[in-house]
Amino acid sequence: MGELRLMKGNEVLAEAAVRCGCDGYFGYPITPQSEVMETLMELRPWETTGMVVLQAESEVASINMVYGAAATGKRAMTSSSSPGVSLMQEGISYIAGAELPCLIVNVQRGGPGLGTIQPSQADYFQTTKGGGHGDYRLITLAPASVQEMHDFVELAFDLAFKYRNPAMILTDGALGQMMEKVELADQKPRWTREEILARSGSWATTGKTPDRQRNVVTSLELDSEKMEQNNIRLQAKYQQIEENEVRYEEILCDDAEYLMVAFGTSSRVCQKALEVLREQGVKVGLLRPITLWPFPSKVIGEMARKVKGILVVEMSAGQMVEDVKLAVFDACCCVPVAYTGRMGGILPSPGEVVEAFEQKLLKR
Amino acid sequence: MTEEIIIAGFGGQGVLSMGKILAYSGIMEDKEVTWFPSYGPEMRGGTANVTVILSDTRISSPVLHEFDTAIILNQQSMDKFEKAVKPGGVLLYDPNGVIHPPTRKDIRIYKVEGTRAAVEMGNPKVFNMIVLGGYLKVKPVINLANVERGLQKSLPERHHKLIPLNLEAIRKGGEILEAN
Numbered sequence: 291m292g293e294l295r296l297m298k299g300n301e302v303l304a305e306a307a308v309r310c311g312c313d314g315y316f317g318y319p320i321t322p323q324s325e326v327m328e329t330l331m332e333l334r335p336w337e338t339t340g341m342v343v344l345q346a347e348s349e350v351a352s353i354n355m356v357y358g359a360a361a362t363g364k365r366a367m368t369s370s371s372s373p374g375v376s377l378m379q380e381g382i383s384y385i386a387g388a389e390l391p392c393l394i395v396n397v398q399r400g401g402p403g404l405g406t407i408q409p410s411q412a413d414y415f416q417t418t419k420g421g422g423h424g425d426y427r428l429i430t431l432a433p434a435s436v437q438e439m440h441d442f443v444e445l446a447f448d449l450a451f452k453y454r455n456p457a458m459i460l461t462d463g464a465l466g467q468m469m470e471k472v473e474l475a476d477q478k479p480r481w482t483r484e485e486i487l488a489r490s491g492s493w494a495t496t497g498k499t500p501d502r503q504r505n506v507v508t509s510l511e512l513d514s515e516k517m518e519q520n521n522i523r524l525q526a527k528y529q530q531i532e533e534n535e536v537r538y539e540e541i542l543c544d545d546a547e548y549l550m551v552a553f554g555t556s557s558r559v560c561q562k563a564l565e566v567l568r569e570q571g572v573k574v575g576l577l578r579p580i581t582l583w584p585f586p587s588k589v590i591g592e593m594a595r596k597v598k599g600i601l602v603v604e605m606s607a608g609q610m611v612e613d614v615k616l617a618v619f620d621a622c623c624c625v626p627v628a629y630t631g632r633m634g635g636i637l638p639s640p641g642e643v644v645e646a647f648e649q650k651l652l653k654r
Numbered sequence: 655m656t657e658e659i660i661i662a663g664f665g666g667q668g669v670l671s672m673g674k675i676l677a678y679s680g681i682m683e684d685k686e687v688t689w690f691p692s693y694g695p696e697m698r699g700g701t702a703n704v705t706v707i708l709s710d711t712r713i714s715s716p717v718l719h720e721f722d723t724a725i726i727l728n729q730q731s732m733d734k735f736e737k738a739v740k741p742g743g744v745l746l747y748d749p750n751g752v753i754h755p756p757t758r759k760d761i762r763i764y765k766v767e768g769t770r771a772a773v774e775m776g777n778p779k780v781f782n783m784i785v786l787g788g789y790l791k792v793k794p795v796i797n798l799a800n801v802e803r804g805l806q807k808s809l810p811e812r813h814h815k816l817i818p819l820n821l822e823a824i825r826k827g828g829e830i831l832e833a834n
Contacts (some may be wrong), residue, residue, distance in 0.1 A: 296678050296687065296808070468716055469674065469689035471681050561714035639719040 292473045299439040299465040302472050303369060303395060304329035306443035307341075311480040312393075313364035314342040316355035318374060321407040322463035323397035326369045339480050349374040353381030353394070360390040361507040363486040363494030365447050369395035371463070372413050373404055376421065382456060383422025387509030389493075389524070391450035393443065394428075395459045397466040400635030408635025409463035411554060412606035417460050418583040418613070425521055427528045429457040429535065430582040432553040436470035444475070451489065453531055460582060462605065464555045464637060537580035538589060542568065546575030548651055549593050551614050552603040553579045555637065560603050562640035567647060574647070585613050591621030599651035603643055604631040626651070655710050657795050658718055662703035662735055663727025663751075668782030671808075672725075673704035676786065679796045679804030680708040690716035701730050708795055725789055727768075729753050746789055756834075763834035764792055771830055772823070780823035787827020798824065 297305070303326050307315060317327045327345060335341035342359075346352035352368045359366035370378065375396045385392060396417065400410040413421075417430050429449050431442045439461060446457040481489070487496055498504050511517040541561060543549070552560040557578040567574045577593060579586050594600065594617070602611040608629040615627050630646035632638045648654040659676070663669045673689050680687040688707040705721075707713050724735045726747040732754065739745050741760045749755065750769035766788035772781040790796065796804075801824065805817050 294681060296674070296681055296689070464690065464716060467691055469677060469687075470713075471687050555716070558713075559715040559717055562718070563715075565714060637717040639717055640715050641719040 292475055294471060294473055296469050297436060297472050298325055298467060298469050299433075299436045299461065300325035300397065300467070301329045302436055302440045303443060303459075304333060305474055306440045307367060308333055308335045308339060309475050309477050310444035310447060311339065311365065311478040312341055312367055312443075312447070313480055314344070314355075314359045314366045315368065316344050316346050316352040316359070316366065317368050317370065318346050318349045318352050320349075320371045320374045322399055322409070322466050323369055323371045323395070325466070326395070326397075339477070341480065349377040350381065353378035353385075356392050356394070357381055357385050357388070357390065360385065360392040361388070361495050363490030363496055365391075365393075365451075365481070367393035367395070369397065371397045371399045372401050372410070373399075375413065375416070379416075379422035382428070383420070383424055383426060384509045385456045386422070386426035386428070387424060387520075388507050389454045390456065390507065391447070391454050392456050393446045393450060393459065394456060395461065398460065398462040400633065406635040407463065409465075409555060409637060410605050410633070410635055411462055411556060412609065412633065413460065414582065414604070414606060414609035417458055418585070426524065427455070427531070427583055429453065429455055429531060429584075430460050431457065431537075432460050432580060432582050433465060434554050434557050434578060436465065436468060436472050439465060440472050440474065449535060453527055454493070455527065455531070460554070462555050463635075532584040535581060536584045536586050536588070538586040539578040539580060540589075541576040541578065543575035543577060543593065545573055546593070546596070547573040547598055548575070548647070549597045549600045550574060550576045550603060550643075550647070551579070551590065551600060551610070552576065553582060553610065556603045556605055556631070559638055559640055559643055563643035563647065566640060566644050572652070579610070582610070585617070587613065587617035587620060590614055590617040591623065594618040594621050594623040594625045597625060599625060600627045601643075601647050601651055602627065602629045603638060603646075604629065605633070605637060606631060607633055655708075655795070656713075657708045657723065657793065658721050659706045659708075659723045659725065659789075660703060660718075660721045660735055660738065661706065661725040661727075662701070662731030665700050665702040667702070667727050668779070669702045669727065670704050672782040672786050673706045675783075675801070675804050675808050676706050676708070676796070678808040679801040682800040682803040682807070683796050685709060685796075686711065686713050688713045688716050701728070703731065703735075723789065723793060725785060727751065727785070732756060744792055746785070746792060748785060762792075764788065765832045765834060766827055767830055768827065771826055775823065775826065777819065780819060783820045783823035784827040784830070787824035788831040789827075790824065791828035791831045
């Protein structure tokens with residue numbers, strides 16, 4: 291068993307990055323995620339694993355540093371909060387277009403604009419539908435506990451390298467600031483040059499040797515015929531990810547007559563609401579998407595055929611609810627899909643969720 | 655066992671660290687724990703509160719609309735959280751800084767004169783540990799040996815010489831606890 295500690299979600303992101311053998315972190319401070327870089331600076335991993343930790347001059351600079359580091363086959367990451375992640379969108383699109391693996395963490399706060407520093411989930415559209423330009427996708431993991439904030443760092447890197455695609459951990463200020471018990475993984479070494487060559491030598495800019503052609507990393511292709519082929523290749527990769535990497539958790543879904551769908555912090559609130567409703571004898575289950583893209587459409591469609599109604603709970607005006615509706619539609623099902631939530635940095639309380647459930651689905 | 659607690663007062667009273675020590679003590683007892691602060695741009699002087707949940711099973715919502723126990727250290731927090739105690743639950747407060755004492759009849763109310771006792775002990779900083787001692791007397795959710803281990807884990811080593819004083823403060827809190 292690994293070391294047990296009481297830690298904030300933000301601190302755990304930093305610990306997990308060092309422990310999984312990350313090569314470089316490039317960031318710019320913003321509440322509510324500044325503890326990520328602060329913790330890294332305290333850990334001083336450049337003295338132990340050799341990991342680089344660098345405060346860039348802006349979010350635009352940090353994502354482009356990640357772009358550069360990722361091009362060499364190294365494990366690079368950044369983290370920010372909503373307004374900062376908006377600034378990074380150009381770089382993210384370039385990284386997706388150049389098919390580079392990296393990790394971006396968004397500890398969301400309430401928007402739009404500069405908004406508030408309190409937790410929110412209103413960047414769902416930006417993350418899953420492409421906040422930057424072009425037809426690209428981000429593998430998106432949504433942790434719901436501090437332990438998952440830890441576990442998903444290594445998982446995100448693994449998925450990013452498996453598919454040569456940027457991965458995002460989409461979390462929020464509540465999980466970033468909250469402390470929970472966490473079991474830390476043992477320290478793993480960073481990849482050696484030989485390991486990087488074996489893994490990524492076919493595409494990474496590791497320094498040209500006489501025995502091979504130059505590796506070129508770019509998202510630019512001015513010949514439209516070729517650019518379309520690039521897109522076709524990307525879409526085939528995305529389809530493969532959709533087939534293989536959907537992750538979700540079902541809580542009390544087996545006998546459920548109603549379903550709640552929520553991710554991250556909202557799913558925790560729903561678990562409490564579910565306990566209250568179950569005590570009243572209402573058979574309700576909770577489906578928690580862990581990957582927001584690829585989205586667990588199939589299982590939601592299957593559940594939709596079995597239940598009398600679905601309630602989607604979000605800390606936004608209702609974004610994921612659109613994907614739930616599409617999943618229900620694709621299953622040729624006409625079960626009612628309702629939404630409830632709070633915006634602008636307010637968390638819904640379990641009581642509010644129970645009330646909304648009763649009003650919208652039980653028509654009490 | 656699940657115990658859902660709100661600790662509320664002014665920034666600087668040690669509200670967040672009291673919660674942290676309670677949470678760390680919970681880990682020492684193999685419990686699941688969640689420590690969820692209300693965080694804002696202010697550091698000192700503003701209101702501060704933290705939700706601490708201790709449980710033998712997986713913890714659901716960090717956000718709660720009602721609590722098993724409220725530990726209240728100023729009037730603003732009393733106005734906000736007296737009504738959020740579950741019927742039959744516990745409200746523990748320090749009368750210093752509370753102008754209007756709680757009035758509910760369906761909950762158990764306790765008083766700890768923590769501010770005064772801390773001054774008597776010659777160290778105002780142990781105020782939060784005195785209040786914690788009062789709480790642990792009312793609800794012995796964690797045994798004192800594990801609180802000591804929690805203190806060892808949560809305090810940096812250079813402050814370990816202060817652990818006996820903190821334990822003394824916790825004992826003091828248990829002694830001066832008064833039921834309303």
